[in-house]
């Protein structure tokens with residue numbers, strides 16, 4: 001515990017928890033960022049993670065994108081979440097000494113003339129320009145993209161190379177001697193330490209939290225090669241194509257609520273090829289094919305907070321398809337809750353499911 005930290009806490013008239021040792025279960029995107037931010041607050045942390053379970057973070061495309069849907073509306077809390085994540089990942093790169101943060105515009109061609117008309121009209125909100133700029137001609141990428149109506153270029157977007165980031169985190173935690181490579185089972189003793197479960201899709205099977213309404217979604221992505229095109233931006237319309245460097249690109253993603261496993265399928269591959277051909281002109285070659293399951297939730301909000309009956313057990317999960325953008329902001333909020341007893345956003349706090357825990361509601 002740093003002396004300065006203690007003085008600062010006393011000056012702020014808040015009582016930090018002086019003694020707890022946090023055990024974080026899971027070193028995916030959620031557990032890594034939560035553990036890191038707890039360490040930044042001078043807390044004592046250990047992490048338990050097994051390579052026995054697959055991790056959706058290692059499959060994820062890593063996109064972050066503030067404008068979504070047909071009308072490209074700002075995503076939930078975009079004004080807070082996106083500036084926060086940009087600072088966070090840049091600082092993190094310096095701290096863990098790795099390069100994984102790739103801010104990049106996303107070009108979203110209009111799907112048809114109606115869509116173009118909508119964006120020419122005054123229906124577009126005044127603050128649209130905070131996150132997007134409009135083009136109404138077809139010259140942009142005319143030899144690369146099947147598009148004739150122009151489109152929107154998104155700002156404050158990009159992708160995070162999660163494999164590189166998680167590997168850098170693993171080295172960082174190992175060097176601090178706080179990573180235990182093992183599987184946490186119910187036989188592990190829950191002591192008076194604080195245990196925070198960040199198990200991704202495995203969280204569904206956690207006896208403490210299996211009352212929470214998960215809604216897992218399988219996704220598949222292809223890494224592909226396209227020869228000699230000059231594509232500076234991510235393209236997204238029905239599917240996304242992310243330039244990874246040289247002639248390599250990532251193409252994704254599918255959404256399926258069946259066969260919830262990490263096995264790539266012929267159907268997934270064919271769906272992606274079809275979407276690619278609709279969007280892009282050049283031919284491509286498939287380099288690799290991956291699948292995973294997103295830890296999504298029925299109300300599309302994360303699961304954060306402490307168990308209703310056991311205040312030593314918490315959860316940070318349910319990041320769904322937006323882990324890259326949600327994890328930094330809400331990990332920070334969870335740390336402020338744990339260390340300084342600040343409020344959690346009501347839409348993420350698992351106390352919204354208290355009645356499910358008591359067996360009153362059915363979702």
Ligand SMILES: Cc1cc2nc3c(=O)[nH]c(=O)nc-3n(C[C@H](O)[C@H](O)[C@H](O)COP(=O)(O)OP(=O)(O)OC[C@H]3O[C@@H](n4cnc5c(N)ncnc54)[C@H](O)[C@@H]3O)c2cc1C
Nearest residue numbers: 026028029030056057061062063184200219292322323324
């Ligand atoms: C195909 C696909 C594409 C995606 N694309 C994007 C994207 O472009 N942008 C985006 O933001 N999100 C994307 N996502 C979603 C993103 O992957 C998730 O939001 C995020 O990775 C979830 O992180 P997590 O840490 O909760 O889970 P995970 O990454 O799954 O981590 C959980 C960790 O917990 C460990 N664990 C579990 N149980 C135990 C136990 N009992 N003992 C020890 N360790 C345990 C596991 O081994 C694992 O390491 C995508 C997902 C998929 C599948």
